[in-house]
Amino acid sequence: MPEQDGLHLKQVELMQGDFRLSADFALGAGARVAVLGPSGAGKSTLLGAIAGFLDPVAGQILWDGARIDRLAPGARPVAMLFQDGNLFPHLNLMRNLALGISPRGRVDAAGRARIERALERVGLEGMAQRRPAELSGGQQSRAALARVLVQARPLMLLDEPFAALGPALRAEMLALVAELQAETGATLLMVSHDPKDAERIADQIVLVDEGRAAPPAPTAALLADPPPGLRRYLGDG
Numbered sequence: 001m002p003e004q005d006g007l008h009l010k011q012v013e014l015m016q017g018d019f020r021l022s023a024d025f026a027l028g029a030g031a032r033v034a035v036l037g038p039s040g041a042g043k044s045t046l047l048g049a050i051a052g053f054l055d056p057v058a059g060q061i062l063w064d065g066a067r068i069d070r071l072a073p074g075a076r077p078v079a080m081l082f083q084d085g086n087l088f089p090h091l092n093l094m095r096n097l098a099l100g101i102s103p104r105g106r107v108d109a110a111g112r113a114r115i116e117r118a119l120e121r122v123g124l125e126g127m128a129q130r131r132p133a134e135l136s137g138g139q140q141s142r143a144a145l146a147r148v149l150v151q152a153r154p155l156m157l158l159d160e161p162f163a164a165l166g167p168a169l170r171a172e173m174l175a176l177v178a179e180l181q182a183e184t185g186a187t188l189l190m191v192s193h194d195p196k197d198a199e200r201i202a203d204q205i206v207l208v209d210e211g212r213a214a215p216p217a218p219t220a221a222l223l224a225d226p227p228p229g230l231r232r233y234l235g236d237g
């Protein structure tokens with residue numbers, strides 16, 4: 001794969017206390033990748049390093065051939081969703097989404113129109129004045145996705161943002177993520193505990209296990225014939 005295209009983790013070494021994780025792989029622009037692995041294996045650590053919350057102790061992270069591992073999180077080509085805490089509870093959706101456009105949340109008429117469009121796109125038209133507590137769990141997830149949309153970054157990192165939702169709602173959100181990814185062409189990395197999520201949304205899987213984030217492998221082939229690490233994790237080996 002040409003080095004200038006997409007995301008490249010070049011001999012990256014990460015450390016959190018005693019924990020170590022290495023990653024050395026590339027992902028093409030527009031790839032849809034599920035990050036799977038046992039609890040505590042380092043999936044969040046991996047995403048956090050790409051987003052800029054953790055400095056690698058060695059190696060480089062590149063986007064389209066340019067190093068991003070020295071940039072502040074806000075300066076990276078990244079929009080990230082966490083398991084929770086994606087929306088400020090005291091701000092209405094307009095203000096929450098405005099913070100995705102400018103650090104102080106100051107937006108002009110064009111910015112407000114962009115926010116309205118994003119809300120409409122995720123099925124929340126007319127709800128800009130509501131605060132998160134005035135929305136259902138599914139609607140809050142939609143609002144968080146709308147915020148990712150207005151950020152308009154080429155790399156979307158999702159760290160199990162729908163884990164608290166029931167299975168039907170989760171499937172619905174994944175379908176929406178897939179649609180938004182197809183429309184924006186963003187590269188998607190999504191942490192999941194459920195291989196079915198990976199099947200639904202990802203064409204490739206990065207398996208995180210035993211101190212290493214493995215290079216991406218095609219989803220169908222990997223799930224049809226799981227390597228020992230994945231077999232152990234899936235609980236059928």
Ligand SMILES: Nc1ncnc2c1ncn2[C@@H]1O[C@H](COP(=O)(O)OP(=O)(O)OP(=O)(O)O)[C@@H](O)[C@H]1O
Pocket residue numbers: 016017018019037038039040041042043044045046
């Ligand atoms: N701030 C920290 N200081 C020290 N160790 C940490 C810190 N944060 C995480 N760790 C350790 O790093 C390892 C990887 O954690 P991480 O959260 O990345 O795993 P994960 O695969 O995302 O887990 P889960 O699926 O349970 O969310 C764990 O052993 C964890 O205890």
